[in-house]
Amino acid sequence: MAKVSLWTRIKNFFSGKKQPAFTDIHVKDGIWYAKQADGNYLLGIDESVYQLMGKITFADFPTQLDKIQVEDDLLDIEGDKSVETLKSPIAGIVIAKNQDIGKDIETLNKPDPKANWIVKVQPTS
Structure with missing residues (x-):
């Protein structure tokens, strides 16, 4: 997820759209993750996934998600061009x-x- 351009911010200001209250935004392997004011992270689907897969036709959580580790399966998705597990x-x-x-x-x-967005996560040390 790229940073929001000045032009987009101006358009959003005049259209009444509010920017999400994110700090410290990163992207890794098709997932954006952003630190929120409360210290938790929100994870979601990055625009690069749409470019790679085309239109998403199916999405499902692969397992019960209570605790996750780096590289754990987060979301199974099918698109016009491929099938992926984020x-x-x-x-x-x-x-x-x-x-x-x-x-x-x-x-x-x-x-x-x-x-x-996919999940909200309280990070572990």
């Missing part, structure tokens, strides 16, 4: 999961952090 870039305790993933695929196909 891996976790961080370790921690899963404190929230996007229950809408897999229910409304059209929402997931929008590269929007409010729609394409």
Whole structure:
């Protein structure tokens, strides 16, 4: 997930869209992860996944997610061009999961952090 350009910020200001309150945004292997003000991380699908896979047609959590380690399976997705399993870039305790993933695929196909987030994680040391 790239930083938001000045032009995009200006357009969002005038259209009333608010930027997510993220700091310290990173991308690894198709997953963006952003530190939130409370110290937890929000993980989501990066735009590079859409470029690689095309339109996402199916998404599901591969296992029960309570605790995750780096490189654990995070999300199984199928697209027009391929099938992938996205891996976790961080370790921690899963404190929230996007229950809408897999229910409304059209929402997931929008590269929007409010729609394409996967899990919220409390990092472990």
